[in-house]
Amino acid sequence: MGDTLVEVKNLKQYFPVRSGFKTIPLKAVDDVSFTVGRGETLGLVGESGCGKTTVGRTILRLYEPTAGEVRFDGELVTDKNITAMRKEMQMVFQDPYSSLDPRMTVEDIIGEPLDVHHLCSNRKERREKILELMSYVGLNAEHARRYAHEFSGGQRQRIGIARALAVDPKFIVCDEPVSALDVSIQAQVINMFEDLQEKLGVAYLFIAHDLLVVHHISKRIAVMYLGKIVEIADSDELNEHPVHPYTESLLSAVPIPDPDVTRARKRILLEGDVPSPLKMPTGCAFRTRCRFATEQCAKECPALTDRGGEHFVACWNK
């Protein structure tokens, strides 16, 4: 991939957690590297608490990274002025109910990024731009003067997307953008994401826990477990030939909406729960639930290695 837009290298994000008199680091993201190409969608999946949201937020510098670097268009994000940087990268949040200011009209919500970045010279231009953005996401002009509470979940998510698109970004972090929506509305929003990408060439980091949706929308998928990426591959490749035992069981656990297919399948059940990130196992974080764990897994953490055709896996035994 020659055309890299976002490059994340050895990114670490630790949060200090008080435990008695000591402060111990919670390793939310631990040494994560990946790239997102121009106009590409990279899916990021994993269970709750695995650090996928933190990755998204750290890229946008909503958190300052503990270590590692994020490059956008070759430039270090941490060197750039934060306002200038946010003109290039935006975010769509999970909860369409809490991510919109209830005291602002739709027009002001979408207009705010335009004002912050001085993108419009006069009111008329601002108004036209807002209406254009609203038509992108399928909202009517008459909605402009209404408040967020007057809309349904799907429409609110559209407002959030229009706000993200206002500054004409090249990259949007979508943090679980459809999981709060009903199935029939999910498809509308997913299609909109795809149409906008086609039209505007924007790249997405699509964070979600619904593997079917991620498989549908993404070109490549990265699987995270306890702060680390365990596998990255082309989305079809990952679904057909998962290598890492965690990916394998994750995929087998997804209930498929097709009675014949889903009942013919064998689930690979994982024992127990995800360990606490404060008490991480030594070596490979997944070894406590892994069928193939050996002594080596307890000693050393495996690195992501290419298994051919851009399929990266971090596992000693597979």
Add this chain to the structure above:
Amino acid sequence: MSEKLLSVQDLHTSFFTDAGEVQAVNGVNFDLDRGEILGIVGESGSGKSVTAYSIMQILADTGRIVGGKILYKGEDLSKWSEKQMQGFRGKCCSIIFQDPMTSLNPVFTIGSQITEAITLHTEKHGREAEARAAELLTLVGINEPEKRLKQYPFELSGGMRQRVMIAMALACEPDILIADEPTTALDVTIQAQILELMQDLQKKLGMAVILVTHDLGVIADMCDNIVVMYGSRICERGTAHEIFYNPRHEYTRGLLRSIPNVNNMKKKLIPISGSPINMLNMPKGCAFCARCDNAMKICLTEIPEELWINDSHKAACWLNVRDAFEGKEV
């Protein structure tokens, strides 16, 4: 006809709010046999949870069953007193809720919450009840049950709490287990564990399960028969095969088109247009007609009756009536 375990007949449940009456369940009928797993699927606000709550009579204060019958082994539950219902809940029929974080009492130990159910409904007390509680925790796959009984809910993970909820629900070996979105709050790998556990227990204990969910994947995996609800009514019902491979209601068809296709993941989704209906302002005709691509004149004014497609498959859609008139095979 043999007597059904549970038979819901023309159930109407309404909520009386400041803004007016909200008819949350509007003429719902279904039967449940012993050992059957029935799935109720629909989007938020379609009345699927309220149907379940009506059976248990645990509606919010503003809610009331305004019509219809709920027959349990031939007796009408809606006529029962609160006292009789207390005997019914837990012993004959129990429920597990969506959110295991909030449905356990945080100030009591797991043990006292499970033994409470046991002492209330059975002859077992004290030590005996505790032994039974430990046995139940083993049954739902929790190790070190004696230790767990002394723990508080906050000490357990989400998946463990849901297991405790299931243990509590099974305490008196009910005939019916209602599971209201039992895995929605859980991660997929934990969801798989819980679903597997429910299937196992259902086979072992032979109870009937009503599974309320919006997740078509879970439904496809678990259920023998499926009821699809939209806008407080049943729009289609049938076996899992009929619903997934031969849907006869436009809403069911739309729903299946709007999820990623397993055989062709990159195929564009076909969403259902429009937004969910406003329950305070229900349309006169078919509730789905505003979002239906094939709506006809009659859909706007007349509510379609459920029509038999075959012995087990029923759908409430005027298109089926039209097809029948035009002599197409229904």
